[in-house]
Amino acid sequence: MADGQPVVIVSYDPEWPRQFEAEQAALEQVLAPWLEGGVHHVGSTSIPGLAAKPVLDMIAGVRQLETARAAFAPLAELGYVYAPHRPRTHHFVKPAEPWSAHTHHLHLTEPGSDLWVERLAFRDALRADPVLAAEYESLKLDLARGAAAGYTIAKRPFVTRVLAAAGIEIPAASPR
Template sequence: MDGQAGNAPWYRAARVHIQAYDPSWPVRYAEEAELLTRTLRGAVVAVEHIGSTSVPGLAAKPVIDILAAVRDFDDFPTVADLLRGIGYTYTPESEADDASRRVFRKGPDDRTALRTHHLHVTEHRSHYWRRLVAFRDHLRAHPAEAAAYLRLKRDLADRHAADPGRYTRDKRDFVREVERKAGV
């Protein structure tokens, strides 16, 4: 894993595990989106279900990925405090590759256990926002590309189960190509 936590002697990331599509994922997203919208009140502009759990039929790590847009980061400390109050932990080390987002995780305190939710916070209509939504929408609209992505993910999970950072890095070329096709 990249960043400070990945280099700390106490840190060992959860293993990569891909599981069959679970029809409860959209329900879990909707429940969390409602909680986020209620908690963040006027600070949040939009919330979207992203990542593999947002693509019907696609196997994935069983972590609900959520994208939340704020008007700007001027009041980020307040947003972070509100998110902490509903169980999210701010993980700035996850932002090393893209400073236009803030990343939070929700789930067990034991960082070797798989989290339940992964929250990306960015400014509304930012390039980051457009990239993640376009990637999701492209996979939803192109089942053959979603199937190719799944093959890649399974192969990488087999090879890098103990190294989630490598798993993620090795998906980047595929993700960037899909984003290009999606016009981002």
């Protein structure tokens, strides 16, 4: 979401898992030469019952980040646009513009990377604990009423707390 754009949170859509499965099949086929660790549904749309921004967040493990650059062209054929914004990952969005219209986010990273471990652990913690998921949903709904620019940053203390409970420490300077 770009600065100035409102944060739109919608009720859980039971179609999200099916949409992910269809996208996962296409991505696994296109990414097969580089894939290691699979394609996973992460983010709020991966948590049953959780209100979320209507964006499928996915993470795909690749053997080597540098050699996975060769996947950029095949991903473009699926409508993904490279949108670099953090080190040690290749980030893609679909469709390209406007930012508020994105329906898919895809991160290519190496299995075991900080991003890989954190995204999967956070998802798994919320899936395992409905009370924790409800707390996160309440926070997201409250934050969505404020400025879009601070939405992700304002979620960090909650994410950090959940990951710490899972034994994962995020460095203070981490751009997560």
